[in-house]
Amino acid sequence: MTMLAADSRERRAMPGLSPSLKATLTDRAPILIPVAMLILLVAIYASLREGVFTLDELNLDTAAALTLVLAATGQTIVLLRGGIDLSIGGTISLGTVLAATQFRDDPAHVALWTVLILVIGALVGVVNGVLITALRLQPFLVTLATWSILSGTALIILPIDGGGLPSFWMAFGSRNWLGLSSAVWLLAVLVLFWLWFRRTRLGIAIRATGSNERSAFLSGVSPLGINVATYALSSLFAALAALYLTTQTGAGSPTIGKDYILPSVAAAVIGGISLFGGRGGLIGTIIGAYILTIIGNLVFVLSISSYWQPIVSGVILLIAVLASSIAERSARRSLT
Amino acid sequence: MINLRRHRAILLAYLGMLLLLLLTSVVAPGFLSAAHLRSTVVLAAFIGIVALGQTFVIIGGGIDLSVPWVLNAAAVLMTLAAAGQNGPLLYIVPLLLVAGALVGAINGLGVALFGVPPIIMTLAVNVILQGGILVFTGGAPTATAPPAIQFLAVGRIAGFPVILILWIVIAVVATLLLSRSAFGRYLYAVGSSAAVATFSGVPTLATTVAAYTLSGFAAALAGMLLTGYTAQAYLGMGDPYLFTSIAAVAIGGASILGGSGNYIGTIAGALVLTILTGLLPALNLSNGALLVVYGVVILVTVSLGSESIAAFLGSFRRARRGDGAAL
Numbered sequence: 335m336t337m338l339a340a341d342s343r344e345r346r347a348m349p350g351l352s353p354s355l356k357a358t359l360t361d362r363a364p365i366l367i368p369v370a371m372l373i374l375l376v377a378i379y380a381s382l383r384e385g386v387f388t389l390d391e392l393n394l395d396t397a398a399a400l401t402l403v404l405a406a407t408g409q410t411i412v413l414l415r416g417g418i419d420l421s422i423g424g425t426i427s428l429g430t431v432l433a434a435t436q437f438r439d440d441p442a443h444v445a446l447w448t449v450l451i452l453v454i455g456a457l458v459g460v461v462n463g464v465l466i467t468a469l470r471l472q473p474f475l476v477t478l479a480t481w482s483i484l485s486g487t488a489l490i491i492l493p494i495d496g497g498g499l500p501s502f503w504m505a506f507g508s509r510n511w512l513g514l515s516s517a518v519w520l521l522a523v524l525v526l527f528w529l530w531f532r533r534t535r536l537g538i539a540i541r542a543t544g545s546n547e548r549s550a551f552l553s554g555v556s557p558l559g560i561n562v563a564t565y566a567l568s569s570l571f572a573a574l575a576a577l578y579l580t581t582q583t584g585a586g587s588p589t590i591g592k593d594y595i596l597p598s599v600a601a602a603v604i605g606g607i608s609l610f611g612g613r614g615g616l617i618g619t620i621i622g623a624y625i626l627t628i629i630g631n632l633v634f635v636l637s638i639s640s641y642w643q644p645i646v647s648g649v650i651l652l653i654a655v656l657a658s659s660i661a662e663r664s665a666r667r668s669l670t
Numbered sequence: 671m672i673n674l675r676r677h678r679a680i681l682l683a684y685l686g687m688l689l690l691l692l693l694t695s696v697v698a699p700g701f702l703s704a705a706h707l708r709s710t711v712v713l714a715a716f717i718g719i720v721a722l723g724q725t726f727v728i729i730g731g732g733i734d735l736s737v738p739w740v741l742n743a744a745a746v747l748m749t750l751a752a753a754g755q756n757g758p759l760l761y762i763v764p765l766l767l768v769a770g771a772l773v774g775a776i777n778g779l780g781v782a783l784f785g786v787p788p789i790i791m792t793l794a795v796n797v798i799l800q801g802g803i804l805v806f807t808g809g810a811p812t813a814t815a816p817p818a819i820q821f822l823a824v825g826r827i828a829g830f831p832v833i834l835i836l837w838i839v840i841a842v843v844a845t846l847l848l849s850r851s852a853f854g855r856y857l858y859a860v861g862s863s864a865a866v867a868t869f870s871g872v873p874t875l876a877t878t879v880a881a882y883t884l885s886g887f888a889a890a891l892a893g894m895l896l897t898g899y900t901a902q903a904y905l906g907m908g909d910p911y912l913f914t915s916i917a918a919v920a921i922g923g924a925s926i927l928g929g930s931g932n933y934i935g936t937i938a939g940a941l942v943l944t945i946l947t948g949l950l951p952a953l954n955l956s957n958g959a960l961l962v963v964y965g966v967v968i969l970v971t972v973s974l975g976s977e978s979i980a981a982f983l984g985s986f987r988r989a990r991r992g993d994g995a996a997l
Contacts, residue, residue: 474733476972478916478920479968480969482965485958486957486962486965489958489961490956490959599790599793603790609787610787641801652780652786656786659784
């Protein structure tokens with residue numbers, strides 16, 4: 335009875351659409367909605383300001399968005415597995431603090447510490463993954479605790495914002511090749527990485543575990559292995575975000591990481607990642623991060639108080655998640 | 671015995687609190703003085719009141735990240751509207767409590783009616799409130815808390831802190847609600863499994879909305895009381911309470927997945943966090959060390975309460991009794 339009622343409601347809601355087109359639309363809704371939002375925001379931005387469609391603008395916006403994109407890449411991988419990683423805030427703070435206190439004006443030394451920071455980042459994720467699996471604890475609580483521990487460690491190493499970075503390190507952040515900034519090139523590498531990664535055994539296993547944990551484990555996915563790999567990747571990307579962030583700020587900050595925890599989740603969710611795991615991809619997340627960045631630009635161009643930025647971001651987040659949850663529901667309905 | 675096992679996590683939280691008190695009395699002898707204990711309890715009361723709402727929401731299987739700015743909004747709006755006078759409080763306080771409850775109801779409707787994940791719904795509401803208050807105040811509210819509020823927060827009746835009396839009343843009501851009311855039973859049912867609860871005739875929507883409504887109410891109440899402690903409202907005053915309210919509930923033995931937990935446990939959690947905060951300056955440790963200790967305490971208490979440890983202890987006990995059982 336209820337199924338019939340749902341069916342007729344569906345038919346009334348979308349008259350004149352063939353069932354297959356309707357299915358395609360609801361299936362693609364999680365990515366189509368953020369794309370439409372981004373186009374709309376860019377259109378508004380372009381109507382308010384000259385030179386939006388230039389390489390300069392692309393370079394600037396990408397440099398502004400890239401730290402969030404990197405942090406949200408790790409978060410995306412964890413969300414696809416059906417978890418969440420709050421500890422990236424601590425990893426980012428610790429990463430910037432280590433870079434600002436340890437880097438010397440010597441490329442070999444910087445290279446060594448870059449590798450060390452990435453290794454420390456990955457180890458944080460290994461600890462998260464082991465704790466979550468071995469003690470059967472909730473990712474939210476484990477990563478909340480490790481976030482606190484890492485932030486505390488960063489505060490002990492560098493109590494206030496400061497430190498310094500070698501000039502060649504910061505020059506990398508503002509360098510251009512073929513008219514494109516290093517941020518754009520890094521983003522291109524990231525997209526290539528993702529196109530490769532999502533088809534690897536690990537990429538498929540992460541998504542499968544997020545869709546249906548039981549069936550993934552029954553088909554031979556190791557619970558410990560998948561959690562360690564997922565959270566290690568997340569922390570590794572957080573460490574990368576920290577390193578990129580230092581090229582922009584030129585300093586370490588023991589508290590800056592917390593500004594990326596919830597926005598990284600927001601960027602992913604706006605981009606169509608389901609918090610229930612298994613659905614969505616990095617391209618959506620990147621679009622989500624750009625949406626959040628463009629909102630900042632718009633608030634600036636409109637010369638209204640910058641305090642409007644969180645309001646607009648929050649509303650966009652709500653619209654995106656409402657739209658995708660409605661789409662998901664109707665998709666589920668048409669399946670049954 | 672059955673009760674002992676059911677409330678193992680809560681007992682552990684209180685045991686941990688007593689151990690902490692013992693430890694502090696050794697390293698910092700002045701710590702157990704009446705004055706110091708009193709200030710510890712007063713600080714714990716603020717965490718405890720915020721965490722009251724968080725407890726209900728978490729038992730119902732959700733989480734409330736909108737706590738910081740519901741608290742902050744109530745604090746700022748109350749001090750601005752009252753402008754240091756007691757008179758206007760008569761209508762401002764009830765109005766803001768209702769407003770806080772309404773924000774909570776919106777959270778609950780988003781979660782229960784539209785299927786928005788609680789993390790996202792309450793996060794969005796938090797940033798929208800944050801922006802709203804920043805725009806409204808222009809970033810710098812300047813108003814002091816009225817004397818009546820200061821009395822509630824730091825005053826004493828016969829040497830007894832007023833806020834402690836308030837906290838005890840709240841704790842009794844919350845415990846009765848959870849253990850003796852239909853709402854409490856519904857809440858545990860919804861937290862254990864919303865689907866099963868719905869099919870069993872539990873009003874899932876109303877129960878979830880009620881839990882978030884209570885959380886909004888509690889955060890608004892705590893925000894106004896907190897201005898009495900700090901003597902004024904400032905932007906960002908709610909931010910620490912996101913972490914501490916969730917940590918207090920977790921240390922108190924509630925599962926973040928919902929369906930279990932108790933406000934009595936949360937009280938222990940709030941006290942543990944506050945004792946730790948007071949202990950570290952006595953040991954000459956920095957703010958960073960405090961965060962590290964917080965994290966370790968959460969990990970340890972949550973692992974001790976976790977199912978796998980309980981199963982491990984259970985199998986140990988069974989193995990010891992094994993011969994008898996085989997007969």
